[in-house]
Amino acid sequence: MVENFRLRSVAAAAYGPAALFGLSEGAVLPVIAPSAIERGAGTATAALIAAMLGVGSLVANIPAGVLTTRIGERRxxxxxxxxxxxxxxICRVDLGRGPWSLLLYGSGVVLIGAAAAVYGLARQSYLTEVAPPHMRARALSTLGGSTRIGVFLGPFAGAAAMRFAGLPGAYYVSLAAIAAAAALVLRVPDLEGAGSAHAPVVTTRAMLKRQWRVYATLGLGVLLLSAIRQTRQTVVPLWAAHIGLSPTTGSIIYGVAGAVDALTFYPAGKVMDRYGRHWVAVPATLVLGTSFLLMPLAGGATLLTVAAMVMASATGSARAS
Known part of the structure; x- marks a missing residue:
């Protein structure tokens, strides 16, 4: 299977659900900060609640690995x-303005982040095993690209729904997309070769002890790079709200930036396959830092869109790396 591997051979099973899952996330991401503000949060509190996505993902990463090993990728x-x-x-439950409403909303955001961790690991574990080494970066970056295509479409779908249903419209789009993703997964059997029931059991403690140098060097770099690129999910919607743009306009700007993000995944994968990851990771980090310098200069929708697109070009490459 490895010798005859083609990306299109796993399109329906791996990339289809990825796009729908991304669409579900993309519909919600731009409205997290405005929803928190609507419930009485200040700018700092809204940013903290949006950051709960990363907290949920971080907390769920190790349990996601255990879960995937025990029950398989499809389940x-x-x-x-x-x-x-x-x-x-949970995010749709509105208790009015106040700390309890924000606490409940934040817990829903944590669950969204945790779900992303479980999903991401389930698909990546399969592609890492089934793709040959000379195509592995392209296979994984295409997986990320499929998700980002969904994330690109999600804000536009959410913005369209908000024209008729207000902020709740984005959540309705998210629920419809994740239901479609689940239906597709139910119809697609587990992919052949996506793991082995006889694989040796390795505990987390033993893995950390054996690979501590990797985690202390490469792992630290990945941690810092991930922290930087995750901020786009928070900064763009928050700045849009700060300069008085509507949630619908903020979602459209987020979606336009998502198009740039989605366009970078395959070229970045080819560069990594040919020259190595550092040729993508280092320039992406520099461009990302520049985009943060541009953001405070954005006083309207046009400049914010430009800054968001620059940021997205870097996060797309960084995510692929």
Whole structure:
């Protein structure tokens, strides 16, 4: 299977659900900060709640690995869909303005982040094993690209729904997309070769002890790079709200930036396959830092869109790396 591997051979099973899962996330991401503000949060509190996405992902990463090993990739995808749907539904419960409403909303955001961790690991573990080394970067970056295509479409779908249903419209789009992703996963059997039931059991403690040098060097770099690129999910919607743009306009700007993000995944994968990851990671980090310098200069929708597009070009390459 490795010798005859083609990206299109896993399109329906791996990339289809990825795009729908991304669409579900993309519909919600731009409205997290405005929803928190609507519930009485200040700018700092809204940023903290938006950052709960990363907290949920971080907390769920190791359990996601254990879950995928025990129940398999397909069932893990279904668990991720259920958790994401639960998080979105919790976010829709409105207790009015106040700390309890914000606490409940934040818990829903944490679940959305946790679902993303479970889903991401389930698909990546399969592609890492089945793709040959000379195509692995392209296979994984295409997986990320499929998700980002969904993330690109999600804000536009959410913005269209908000024209008729207000902020709740974005959550309705998210629920519809994750239901479609779950339905597709249910119809697609586990991919052949996506793991082995006889694989040796390795504990987390033993893995950390054996690979501590990797985690202390490469792992630290990945941590810092991930922290930087994750800020786009928070900074763009928050700055849009700060300069008085509507949630619908903020979603459209986020979606335009998502198009740039999605266009970078395959070229970045080819560069990594040919020259190595550092040729993508280092320039992406420099461009990302520049985009943060541009953001405070954005006083309207046009400049904010430009800054968001620059940021997205870097996060797309960084995510692929």
């Amino acid at each position: 893990s995808m279904l668990v991720a869909a259920a958790v994401l749907a639960g998080g979105v539904l």
